[in-house]
Amino acid sequence: MLCTPADHRLSRRRFLGAAGGSALSLGGLATPAVAEKLKKERRQVLFVWLDGGMSQLESWDPKPNTPFGGPFRAIKTAVPGTHISELLPESAKLMKHLAVVRSVSTQDNSHSAGVDRINRGDPKNRGVVYPYFGSAVAKLVGAGDSGLPPYVWVKPLSGGFIYKDSGFLGPKYGALALGDGKPPENLLRPKELSAADDDERNELRKLFDAKYAEQRRREATEANTHAFEMAAQLQRKIELFDLSKLPQKDQDRYGTHDLGRHMLLARRLLEEGVTFVKVTSYGWDTHGDHFNGAASLHPKFDRPFAAIIEDLRDRGMLDNVLVIACAEFGRTPRINGHIGRDHWPEAWSVCMAGRGMRGGVVAGKTNDKGTEVATDPVDIGGLFHTWYKALGIDPADTEFRNGGQPLPIAHEEMKPVKEVLA
Amino acid sequence: MTTQPPKKDTPANAPKELGKPLVPPVQVSRVRFSPDGTLLVAACFDGTVRRWDVSGKEPVELPAITGHNGWVTNVMFMSLPPKIGDKIYSTDSWGRLTASDIDGKQRWTVESAHDGWVRGLAQSPDKAVVATCGKDGIVRLWRAATGKPDIKFKLGSDLLSLAFAPDGTDLFVGDQFGVVHVLNYASGEPVRTIEARELFKLDRIQDVGGVKNLMLSADGKTLFAAGAEPKSGGFVQCVPLLIAFDRSGKRLSQYKGANDNEGYVTDLAWHPDGYVIGTTSGQPGQGKFFFWKPGDAAAFVTGGKHPNCHSVALAPEGDVMAVSATNANSSGNGRVKGTGGDYPANNSPIQLWTVPKA
Numbered sequence: 001m002l003c004t005p006a007d008h009r010l011s012r013r014r015f016l017g018a019a020g021g022s023a024l025s026l027g028g029l030a031t032p033a034v035a036e037k038l039k040k041e042r043r044q045v046l047f048v049w050l051d052g053g054m055s056q057l058e059s060w061d062p063k064p065n066t067p068f069g070g071p072f073r074a075i076k077t078a079v080p081g082t083h084i085s086e087l088l089p090e091s092a093k094l095m096k097h098l099a100v101v102r103s104v105s106t107q108d109n110s111h112s113a114g115v116d117r118i119n120r121g122d123p124k125n126r127g128v129v130y131p132y133f134g135s136a137v138a139k140l141v142g143a144g145d146s147g148l149p150p151y152v153w154v155k156p157l158s159g160g161f162i163y164k165d166s167g168f169l170g171p172k173y174g175a176l177a178l179g180d181g182k183p184p185e186n187l188l189r190p191k192e193l194s195a196a197d198d199d200e201r202n203e204l205r206k207l208f209d210a211k212y213a214e215q216r217r218r219e220a221t222e223a224n225t226h227a228f229e230m231a232a233q234l235q236r237k238i239e240l241f242d243l244s245k246l247p248q249k250d251q252d253r254y255g256t257h258d259l260g261r262h263m264l265l266a267r268r269l270l271e272e273g274v275t276f277v278k279v280t281s282y283g284w285d286t287h288g289d290h291f292n293g294a295a296s297l298h299p300k301f302d303r304p305f306a307a308i309i310e311d312l313r314d315r316g317m318l319d320n321v322l323v324i325a326c327a328e329f330g331r332t333p334r335i336n337g338h339i340g341r342d343h344w345p346e347a348w349s350v351c352m353a354g355r356g357m358r359g360g361v362v363a364g365k366t367n368d369k370g371t372e373v374a375t376d377p378v379d380i381g382g383l384f385h386t387w388y389k390a391l392g393i394d395p396a397d398t399e400f401r402n403g404g405q406p407l408p409i410a411h412e413e414m415k416p417v418k419e420v421l422a
Numbered sequence: 423m424t425t426q427p428p429k430k431d432t433p434a435n436a437p438k439e440l441g442k443p444l445v446p447p448v449q450v451s452r453v454r455f456s457p458d459g460t461l462l463v464a465a466c467f468d469g470t471v472r473r474w475d476v477s478g479k480e481p482v483e484l485p486a487i488t489g490h491n492g493w494v495t496n497v498m499f500m501s502l503p504p505k506i507g508d509k510i511y512s513t514d515s516w517g518r519l520t521a522s523d524i525d526g527k528q529r530w531t532v533e534s535a536h537d538g539w540v541r542g543l544a545q546s547p548d549k550a551v552v553a554t555c556g557k558d559g560i561v562r563l564w565r566a567a568t569g570k571p572d573i574k575f576k577l578g579s580d581l582l583s584l585a586f587a588p589d590g591t592d593l594f595v596g597d598q599f600g601v602v603h604v605l606n607y608a609s610g611e612p613v614r615t616i617e618a619r620e621l622f623k624l625d626r627i628q629d630v631g632g633v634k635n636l637m638l639s640a641d642g643k644t645l646f647a648a649g650a651e652p653k654s655g656g657f658v659q660c661v662p663l664l665i666a667f668d669r670s671g672k673r674l675s676q677y678k679g680a681n682d683n684e685g686y687v688t689d690l691a692w693h694p695d696g697y698v699i700g701t702t703s704g705q706p707g708q709g710k711f712f713f714w715k716p717g718d719a720a721a722f723v724t725g726g727k728h729p730n731c732h733s734v735a736l737a738p739e740g741d742v743m744a745v746s747a748t749n750a751n752s753s754g755n756g757r758v759k760g761t762g763g764d765y766p767a768n769n770s771p772i773q774l775w776t777v778p779k780a
Contacts, residue, residue: 052656064492065469067448067767071493071515071539086538109756156626257627283626287753288658288685288705295539295557295580296629334758334768335449335467337730337748338658338685338703343755371765 038145040320043355043391044270045137046308047278048263048325050301052111052285053348055331055341056370058085058294060349061102063370068333071291079360087298090306091351096360097309097318099352099420101386103364105377106329106345111285114328114345120167121384123411128402131167133384134276136409138173139400140393146273148237149230153177154262154269155280159184161227168402171223175278176230180258181265183234183241240268254304263304267311270321284327287340301325309353322355322390326383333370347373350383356390356422363419381411389416435778437711437725440742443771444481446472450746450770451493452689452733456508457501459737461524462744463510464772465494471512473526476774487526491516496543499524500552506567511552513540519554521569530569535562542584542595542636546607553593555581561595561605573610577603582632582649587669588642596633598622602647604671616671621649621663628655637690637698644716645669646698648687651678662687662702666716677714677721685709691736691743693777697722701731701745706753711745711775728771736777743777746770 057063062074062085074083077095084092084100091098107122108114120130131139138150151173153162159179163171178184189198205228213221243251243264254260259281266277281301286293305325312318330348331341347366353359364375388395388410400407444462450472452465460477461484471487471494492515500509509529510522519535522528536556544553546563551572555561557580563572583596592613595603600622604613622631634649645667650660662679664687677698685703693699697715704710709730713723728747735744752768760766 067468069492071467071495073492073516073538259627281627283628283656285656286658287656289630289703292632293628293630293655293658297627300627332755334752334765336706336753337709337768338705338753339449339732340658340753342753346757369765 035145039273042144042273042275042320043141044144044274044317044321045134045276045387045391046266046270046312046321046323046354047134047276048301048305048323049278049280050284050325050327051115051280051282053327053329053331053343054284054298054301054325055286055290055294056102056344056347056349056366057331057333057341058087058291058298060084060088060100060351061366061370062086063333063366063368066369068335068369068371070335072294082360082362085298087294088302089299090302091309094306094309094353097313097353098359099357099361099363100349101352101363101378101383101417101420102349102366103373103375103378104330104348104350104380104383105373106348106380109329109343109345111328111343114343118326118328118380119165121410122380123408124413126405126407128405128407129167130407131169131173131400132165132175133387134175134278135166135169135173136400137276137391139169140388140398140409141275141391144273144275146275148233148269148272148274149176150275151175151278152269152274152276153278153280154181154265155278156180156258156262156282161223161230163223168407169400172226174223176234178241178265181241181243181262183238184231187231187234188238189235237272240272241265243268250307253307255300257300259300260304263308267308270312270317271315286331287336287342288338290331290335290340312354318354320355322357322387323353324387325351347371347377352387352390352420354390356392358420358422361420363417378417379411379414381414382417384410385414385416386420389421436723437743437775437777439727440774440776441480443728443773444474444483445769445771447767447769449748449768450732450772451495452497453735453744453746453772454497454499455735455737455744456499456524457738459739459742461499462735462772463497463499464746464770465497465512466770467493469494469514471497471510471522481774485526487512487520487522487528489520489528489531490514490518492539495540498543498545500545500549500566502549502566509566511543511545511566513543513554515539517556517558519543519552519564519569521552521566532564532569532571535564536560541580541582544584544586544593546586547588547590553584553586555584555595557581561593575605575610580629580632582634583636585636585638585645587638588640592669594636594638594645596636596647598629598632600631600633600649602633602636602645602667602671614671616645616647616667618647618649618665620651621647621665623652623655625652625655630655630658631660631686634686634688635690637692639696639716640692640694643668644674646690646716648690648700650684650686653682657705658685659683659705660685662700664690664698664700664714675717677712677718683708685730688731689733691734693736694740695779699734699736699743699777701734701747703732704730706730707750709747711743727773732770741777741779743775744772745775746772 163174166173539557710726712721730748
C-alpha cells in the first residue's frame with residue numbers, strides 16, 4: 001500500500017513551505033504576446049459528473065407522450081428539429097454549442113462498478129488499473145502554464161489528494177479535490193511564522209523527505225512531494241477561491257447551491273489554465289419520487305451548465321475547453337412503484353461541447369419508447385476515443401507506458417463518434 | 423350513521439377485498455368515485471381518464487376520456503344543477519384542464535391552464551368555481567360551468583396541493599417548502615401562512631417533499647396537511663406525516679408512520695364517521711392504507727393488498743373504498759424482461775374494499 005488517505009489530507013502541516021518546489025507559471029515568464037499564444041494553445045477539460053445517474057428521458061432524450069415518457073414536455077432548442085426536456089431550458093438556448101450522443105450503452109448497472117468503469121474508459125483487462133480520464137489527461141496534456149495542479153476536482157463534502165484516480169500512472173497524477181470548493185484548511189502560513197522560519201522548516205522537511213525516500217518505493221515518496229508542491233501552488237492562487245468578489249450577476253446566474261458555486265469555481269480554475277477540472281454533484285440516484293426530484297435537480301444543473309458554456313464562449317475559451325456532462329448510467333424507462341427510475345446503462349445520453357466538438361449535433365438515437373438504442377451503440381470506450389480526438393490526441397498513435405509495458409489509452413476495438421467531432 | 427370509528431384492526435372489522443382488482447395497463451395517479459357511487463374513474467400516466475361502471479355485480483369498463491398529455495394528475499367529480507349536469511374535471515402535467523360530462527363527452531378544455539404540471543385541483547363549496555395550482559407557482563380559479571378564467575394568484579414556489587374551506591371563506595394552498603398559504607377565496611388576498619416545515623428537506627441540492635395533500639374535515643374545523651418527513655433525496659427515504667391544524671393554524675395532533683420505508687402520504691379521504699383514510703407510497707414492496715382518527719396516537723387500521731399505494735377514493739356512503747397501488751416487483755436496475763421477452767411497463771391494480779362500520 002502506498003499510503004493512507006490520512007497521509008494525503010491537505011492541511012498546513014503537510015503543505016508547509018513547498019513554495020518554489022513547483023514549476024513556475026509560464027505566464028509569469030513570458031511576454032504578453034507569448035502568454036496569449038500559450039492560452040490559445042491550451043487543451044482543457046471540464047468534466048461534470050452527476051453522481052448516481054441523470055435521467056436521459058428528463059434531459060437530452062425526452063420521449064413525451066410515450067409509455068415511459070414521464071410527465072414532462074419536450075421543448076424546442078436553438079437547433080431546429082432538436083428537442084430536449086423542458087427541465088433544461090437554458091441548455092436548449094445554447095444547443096448550437098452542444099453535441100449530444102443519445103446512443104450510449106454501457107456495461108454496469110451498479111454504482112460500485114459503474115463509476116470506475118466509466119471513469120477509467122473500460123479498456124480491455126490487462127491486469128492493471130487504468131487511470132480515470134482526469135488523471136489520463138493530466139498525464140497526456142500536462143499541467144500547462146497555469147502553475148496549478150493539472151487535475152482539480154471540485155466536489156461537495158471533504159477534499160484531499162485522491163491518488164486512486166491515477167491508476168498505474170502513479171499518485172502524482174491523482175486529483176486534488178477541493179471539498180465544497182474550498183482550499184485545504186490551514187493552507188496559508190500563519191502570521192506568527194516568519195517567512196524565514198518557514199523557509200528553514202521547509203529545508204528541514206526536504207532533508208527528511210530525501211532520507212525517507214531512500215528506503216522506499218518511488219511512488220510513495222513522489223505522492224508525498226507532489227502534495228507539498230500542490231500546496232505551494234495553491235498558496236500562490238488563494239484568491240481564486242473567494243467567489244464573493246465576483247459580480248453578483250455571475251453568482252445569480254450560476255446559482256448559490258453547491259453545484260452552482262462549484263461550477264463558478266470551475267470557470268475560475270479553467271480561466272487560470274487548469275488542464276482538467278472535474279465538478280461532481282451528488283444525489284442524482286432518484287429511485288423514488290423521481291419526477292419531483294428531477295424537477296428540482298435538473299434546473300440546478302441546467303443553469304450553471306449553460307452559464308459556463310456561455311462564459312467560455314464569451315471568453316473565446318470554448319475552442320480550448322472540452323466540456324462533458326456525464327454519469328455512471330442513465331435511468332430506467334420503466335417507472336417503479338414509488339415513482340422512481342432505477343439504474344439504466346442500456347440506452348442513455350452524454351452531452352458535450354467545446355474543443356473539438358461540432359455544436360448543434362445529436363448523434364445516435366433510441367427507439368420510440370427509449371428502451372433500446374436504435375443505432376450503433378456507443379460504449380464508454382468509444383466516448384474516450386471521441387474525447388481524446390477532440391483534445392487532439394490520437395489513440396492510434398498514443399500509448400501509456402507502465403514500467404515499459406505499452407498500454408493503449410482507450411479500448412483499441414472501439415471508435416470515436418465521428419458525427420460529433422469537428 | 424355511527425359517530426364512532428371502527429375499533430382496532432381485527433379480522434372482524436378489518437376492510438375486506440371486494441372482488442378482484444381492476445388492472446388498467448398503466449400507472450394511476452388518482453382514483454375517485456362519482457357522487458352517486460356508480461362510477462369510478464382513474465387518472466392515468468398515459469393521458470387518459472379511465473372509467474368503470476361499478477353499480478353492478480362486476481365493474482364494467484367504459485370508454486376512457488382521452489386528449490390529455492403526459493400524465494393525468496388529478497380527477498374529481500362535481501355535482502352541478504341538472505341543466506348543466508354533473509361533471510368530471512381532470513388536469514395533466516402539461517398544463518391542461520378539461521371538463522367532461524359523466525358519459526365522458528368533453529365540454530370544455532383550457533389547454534394551458536398552467537405552464538406545465540398541474541398539481542392540485544379542488545372545487546368551491548358553492549360549486550361555482552374550480553381551482554387549480556401548479557408547478558408554475560400560480561393558483562387559478564375557473565368558472566366551473568364554462569371554464570372561463572376567474573382570479574389568478576401568483577405565490578411563487580411550486581404549489582403541490584389545494585383545498586377549499588367548506589364555508590367558502592378560505593382557500594388553502596400547500597407548497598413545496600412545507601408552507602400552507604391561506605388565501606381569501608373572494609379576494610385572493612393572502613390571509614396567513616401555516617407552517618408545516620418538517621414536510622420539506624433540502625438534501626444536497628434536491629428539494630424533497632412538501633405539502634403533498636391538503637384536506638378539511640367535513641365541518642371545516644380541521645385542516646390536514648400531509649406528505650412525509652423526508653430523511654434523504656435520491657432514493658427518498660421518508661416517514662409518512664399527516665398534521666391536523668385548527669383553522670388558525672394551531673397544531674392539534676398528527677399521524678406519523680412507523681419508519682422511513684413507508685414513504686409519502688399520497689392521498690387523503692375524509693370518512694363521514696369522523697376519521698381520515700390515507701395511502702402511503704412506500705419503498706419497493708411497501709406502502710399501505712391507514713385509518714386514523716384525529717387526536718389518536720396511531721392509526722387504528724392499516725392494511726393493503728398491493729404495494730406502493732398512490733390514491734384512495736371513498737364511496738359516498740363511506741362503506742366502500744378504492745385503493746390504487748402498484749404491481750409487485752415494480753422496481754429493478756437494468757433491463758427487466760416480461761414474460762414475452764418484452765420490456766414491461768408497471769401498472770396500478772385498483773382494489774375495492776369494504777369499509778366496516780364500528
